[in-house]
Amino acid sequence: MDARRGLVMLVEDEPAIADVQRRYFADAGYGVHVEREGTAALRRIRELRPVAIVLDIGIPGMDGLTLCRMLRSEGDWTPIVFVTARDDEVDRILGIELGGDDYLTKPFSPRELVARVGGVLRRTERRSDAPPLRVGDVALDEQRHTVEVAGAPVDLTATEFALLAHLMREPARVFSREHLLSAVWGTAAYAGTRTVDVHVAQVRAKLGRMDAIRTVRGVGYGMGDSR
The missing domain is CATH 3.40.50.2300 (Response regulator)
Incomplete structure (x- = not known):
């Protein structure tokens, strides 16, 4: 085989x-x-x-x-x-x-x-050329596949990790749900936007920072001030 x-x-x-x-x-x-x-x-x-x-x-x-x-x-x-x-x-x-x-x-x-x-x-997959990302006290390392909040490790699923990494690469940008489905899941034609909402809620809960990801009504999601 x-x-x-x-x-x-x-x-x-x-x-x-x-x-x-x-x-x-x-x-x-x-x-x-x-x-x-x-x-x-x-x-x-x-x-x-x-x-x-x-x-x-x-x-x-x-x-x-x-x-x-x-x-x-x-x-x-x-x-x-x-x-x-x-x-x-x-x-x-x-x-x-x-x-x-x-x-x-x-x-x-x-x-x-x-x-x-x-x-x-x-x-x-780990991106060997990706520098560590930090927004406020949230740190993400794609090479080591780790996330920390104020130095404390946080366990995320593969999809939660990819979603957070995508948001943190451009922390000033607000992404539509449709964009996130395409960029993170790669299956925008099959998945519904509710999937994004549930995963964002899960990431917020695990980070212990409800403001770490901000919601822009009628637009989508972006990184927030997690200090």
């Missing part, structure tokens, strides 16, 4: 769906491991250390949301793309709040799923 792009863990209890997803990820150069139940998936994630996890919310045993919560509580920030058969905004928002990086509702194209995982992984 050609696994040059790393191992993707598929947590999916429907064999036919898992088989299709496995083939598409393998064709894209990923190694693939499939688990069909939450408790077993948690154990194998700890053992195999995948580069990304595709996580069905409605899996047997430990559900996907609980599995994500447990990983994040352990300090495991492996990128997670949630999938579900339910088009429920509450599930979608809860998944993001628990530390998910992206979300797809069934049915979807397996090509889109592979593209979404690739997008999340690009957001985790």
